[in-house]
Amino acid sequence: MSGPLKNFLPFLKPYMRRILLGMLLGCIAGGASGLGVPFFIQKVFKTIFDSQNTAYSLPYLIGIAACLPGIFLLRGVTGYYNQFIITVVGIRMLQDVRAKVFDKMQRLPLKWYEQRHTGDLLSRIVGDTTQMSQALLSMGNDGVQYVFQSIGGIIYLVILSVQNSEAMFILLLMAMTPLMTWPVRWIGKQLKKRGREVQDALGGMSEALTENLHGSVEVRAFNLQDRERSLFRAKLDQFLHASIKLTRYDKLPQPLMEIIAVSLLSVSFVYAYRAGIGFDVFSGMGAALYFTVDSFKRMVRAWNQVQRSQGAFERVEQIMSAPDDVEGTPGGLKLEKAAGAVAMREVGFAYGEEPTLRGICVDIAPGTVCGLVGPSGAGKSTFVKLLPRFYDVNSGTVLVDGHDVRGLDLASLRSQIAYVPQSPVLFNDTVLNNILLGRPGATREEAIDAARAANADEFIRTRLPQGYDTIVGENAGRLSGGQRQRLALARAFLRDAPILILDEATSALDSESEAHIHNALERLVKGRTVFIVAHRFSTLKLCDRVLVFDRGSIVADGKPDELMKSSGLYRQLHSLQTL
Numbered sequence: 001m002s003g004p005l006k007n008f009l010p011f012l013k014p015y016m017r018r019i020l021l022g023m024l025l026g027c028i029a030g031g032a033s034g035l036g037v038p039f040f041i042q043k044v045f046k047t048i049f050d051s052q053n054t055a056y057s058l059p060y061l062i063g064i065a066a067c068l069p070g071i072f073l074l075r076g077v078t079g080y081y082n083q084f085i086i087t088v089v090g091i092r093m094l095q096d097v098r099a100k101v102f103d104k105m106q107r108l109p110l111k112w113y114e115q116r117h118t119g120d121l122l123s124r125i126v127g128d129t130t131q132m133s134q135a136l137l138s139m140g141n142d143g144v145q146y147v148f149q150s151i152g153g154i155i156y157l158v159i160l161s162v163q164n165s166e167a168m169f170i171l172l173l174m175a176m177t178p179l180m181t182w183p184v185r186w187i188g189k190q191l192k193k194r195g196r197e198v199q200d201a202l203g204g205m206s207e208a209l210t211e212n213l214h215g216s217v218e219v220r221a222f223n224l225q226d227r228e229r230s231l232f233r234a235k236l237d238q239f240l241h242a243s244i245k246l247t248r249y250d251k252l253p254q255p256l257m258e259i260i261a262v263s264l265l266s267v268s269f270v271y272a273y274r275a276g277i278g279f280d281v282f283s284g285m286g287a288a289l290y291f292t293v294d295s296f297k298r299m300v301r302a303w304n305q306v307q308r309s310q311g312a313f314e315r316v317e318q319i320m321s322a323p324d325d326v327e328g329t330p331g332g333l334k335l336e337k338a339a340g341a342v343a344m345r346e347v348g349f350a351y352g353e354e355p356t357l358r359g360i361c362v363d364i365a366p367g368t369v370c371g372l373v374g375p376s377g378a379g380k381s382t383f384v385k386l387l388p389r390f391y392d393v394n395s396g397t398v399l400v401d402g403h404d405v406r407g408l409d410l411a412s413l414r415s416q417i418a419y420v421p422q423s424p425v426l427f428n429d430t431v432l433n434n435i436l437l438g439r440p441g442a443t444r445e446e447a448i449d450a451a452r453a454a455n456a457d458e459f460i461r462t463r464l465p466q467g468y469d470t471i472v473g474e475n476a477g478r479l480s481g482g483q484r485q486r487l488a489l490a491r492a493f494l495r496d497a498p499i500l501i502l503d504e505a506t507s508a509l510d511s512e513s514e515a516h517i518h519n520a521l522e523r524l525v526k527g528r529t530v531f532i533v534a535h536r537f538s539t540l541k542l543c544d545r546v547l548v549f550d551r552g553s554i555v556a557d558g559k560p561d562e563l564m565k566s567s568g569l570y571r572q573l574h575s576l577q578t579l
Helices: 009-050 058-107 110-114 118-163 167-214 216-221 225-250 253-274 279-308 310-320 380-385 410-415 431-436 444-453 457-463 481-495 511-524 537-542 560-566 568-578
Strands: 342-350 355-364 369-373 395-400 417-420 499-503 529-533 545-550 553-558
Touching (some): 009 058, 058 118, 058 310, 167 216, 355 380, 410 417, 431 444, 444 457, 444 481, 444 511, 481 499, 545 560
Parallel strands (some): 417 499
Antiparallel strands (some): 342 355
């Protein structure tokens, strides 16, 4: 076993005792079928029916007759527990794989997410991992039990051939083996290819569905229902065609193997008759041959399941092998309470080939309220995202309190920063718990104080049915944009961090709420280093200093009043704001 499949075998290690027990039971079940049943048919029945001059008592006959159900009872019990144990292991392993994939996704960089679709990722962590589990279950169940059933049948065929001096029979069967193995290999290759196509198509369908659900308002606002139906049906058609192609090859082995099995039986019949082999021996050979070919057919089905799931293994492996997020330095310095001094030295950064920031050099003293303005795409948001190491610089150095952020303990660095993005995410939990994410150990009273500071307390108490205990709903759909941003601000205020980043954090506020927020910010920015990425110039009234960005460079730096005189770009942006 190689490739992505091999990389997931370590997940079986914690369950090896149970797997070995299941395999042992599978061996017993397979041996009972492959050896026990042919032996009973060829030996026991023959002995009873050929002994015309021997009168067997009823208890003896009942005892002999009970042996056959006994064999099937042994086969059934051991087969059942083989299936049960291996299936439970598969369920537990599926849980482990999903947890491991999810843990890995928490370590992946933001840049990685920006290149992926949510629906496709959901498809991988749910659908693809299920396929993987089914493949390993199939191998653990059928791949064990029927291997030994096949081995048992072959052993009995060899015994009969040796006893009857019919080595040619074994050679004949060996010569016909390629009839079974070549189609299996060819079909396996096709299943591997078609299985990958099905998983990719399923990912595309999940992408379309997730995008439609996220954009439900836009779909209705722009009457895009017909367009969305058409796009989703196109994805459904891709999945349908891929599934049909997969099914075409998936269902082919069973009739093919049955035809080959009957052909082998027919050849055996002709050979046995020509060689003068008696019916009793032929019947034993036939039973052994049946169990051998039947088990081979089931093994092929299990292997085809693995081949069909190769695409799922590869898609999950792409997540597991992706480079982790920026790495924390082992034994890095832990910041207990930062003063808030920030500096950049010749910082350069690019998302792709085109640089986003070029040669940034700046020093921000502790307690400075610094505004960042500039055209869209000038590098303002990227600048502030380098501070908590959402990205690592391509060149240069980012310093906090004189320390290179790459040499600091990552968790302690981020604990010194409160970050409010332009589109804050609220989780499907209570209002209170969403605020407490800023500082999980805080009390209810402290969270309410933070909400008051963010001008959120009034609407929480008067407009939400359960106040702070109201569930905000998926994607906070029950709240307005301004309400969501005020809760995000409350979360940041509760964090009480020495560095505060507001990345367009007041963009969705109405004028009245914005005025209240400004009053709160005037109190809360004291003693903190604050970065305000702003399009609204009214926010810059709080700033001691403003950095003007253009095409990835800082082209002007100063107080707002000074920049009105010295920076043409600043005046231009200000005039556009006041039109």
